[in-house]
């Protein structure tokens with residue numbers, strides 16, 4: 001069977017590889033010249049260096065991604081820098097580290113031994129996690145029968161993370177120093193808008209799954225080299241080719257080429273545009289409306305190249321942001337501790353999730369604000385050397401807003417032999433790499449099953 005995949009992000013490439021393993025002939029179309037989509041490398045002329053389109057981390061719970069890398073013959077141990085899940089503020093005032101090697105006691109002991117929380121805070125945190133686990137990580141939804149715009153069905157409106165935290169009587173300090181940063185890092189959506197159930201799913205597969213599953217894995221090479229550039233040569237890849245039109249009939253025409261089926265693995269807005277051009281069939285309008293309902297939120301990453309090596313041993317530290325002073329940093333990564341290629345000097349990445357407020361400031365103000373912030377908050381380490389050069393990358397459509405009531409489409413569409421894949425499909429995860437990979441694999445499997453049933 002001849003298959004087209006539109007989009008070479010992690011979802012599209014996972015779909016292409018899976019379809020190839022099922023014996024199909026696969027062509028991937030990608031607008032850009034780098035593979036990996038949002039999780040790709042980009043060249044920075046300012047730093048004269050390859051950078052990622054934003055610092056990414058994986059978790060050991062990303063089982064499908066790790067399995068895919070191994071099936072491509074890649075050594076995940078060499079390519080990923082492992083560290084125990086550690087939420088430690090740069091200023092040393094807060095720290096929670098999940099110890100390894102003590103089995104199921106690891107997470108409760110991490111919570112109880114955490115620094116910077118009162119005993120009452122710890123007990124409430126343990127109680128909230130235990131209550132969630134006892135309900136199989138399910139948060140009771142409220143059915144909003146007034147909301148009937150999704151294909152005539154009532155939307156399931158669960159609580160926001162803020163409402164769930166209030167219910168669990170979490171203190172302001174815990175919200176500020178633990179829950180807010182964790183929710184922003186996982187969902188890129190602030191707690192007063194974020195869907196508690198999606199957050200619970202992340203907790204289930206990280207803190208709730210034991211110390212091994214919640215181990216953090218930081219790429220030691222750039223994101224395109226990590227695995228996207230390693231697909232088998234039999235998979236044909238058309239780089240720099242933006243698909244403008246898909247025509248659906250007995251066969252599927254992607255621009256000028258003809259295929260038996262197509263997997264649209266673009267972001268949600270592009271998928272919506274391509275599907276709008278298909279002939280009207282039953283359920284098409286509701287399906288497209290579902291896809292158009294996604295809102296995007298930005299993430300920015302500020303990379304600083306320093307004039308000297310910084311003697312700062314931590315790979316990843318939490319920063320406390322103060323957006324009113326242009327101190328936007330939320331996480332600080334010291335790249336020299338994990339990158340496999342020596343850089344000659346120190347490089348740090350500063351992650352700014354939900355980066356909507358940045359537009360009110362000049363780049364200079366942002367860079368100066370973040371440098372001051374790092375210097376102030378890392379004063380217990382050796383002083384950070386001065387900055388030689390910087391790059392600020394803002395990905396406007398980094399993730400979808402993970403809000404309650406979002407109806408996420410399945411991989412199958414109302415059109416026969418047209419499938420979709422991407423982190424925005426119904427994966428049970430927020431917009432993350434593992435969701436994208438799972439979605440791609442699932443789309444290719446459903447396509448193959450449908451084809452073998454029909455023939």
Ligand SMILES: Cc1cc2nc3c(=O)[nH]c(=O)nc-3n(C[C@H](O)[C@H](O)[C@H](O)COP(=O)(O)OP(=O)(O)OC[C@H]3O[C@@H](n4cnc5c(N)ncnc54)[C@H](O)[C@@H]3O)c2cc1C
Pocket residue numbers: 006007008009010011012029030031032036037038039053054055056057058241242243244265266267270299300301395397398399421422423424431432433434436
């Ligand atoms: C800055 C940043 C930090 C992040 N941090 C993390 C993290 O730490 N951990 C984590 O798990 N996730 C993280 N994410 C989320 C993660 O990157 C995404 O969930 C994932 O990359 C989405 O993959 P995808 O394949 O679904 O979509 P995409 O990566 O968006 O891929 C879609 C591809 O389709 C192509 N395309 C679009 N339209 C067309 C067309 N018409 N024709 C041809 N090609 C087309 C695009 O060019 C793109 O390459 C982060 C994202 C960003 C931006």
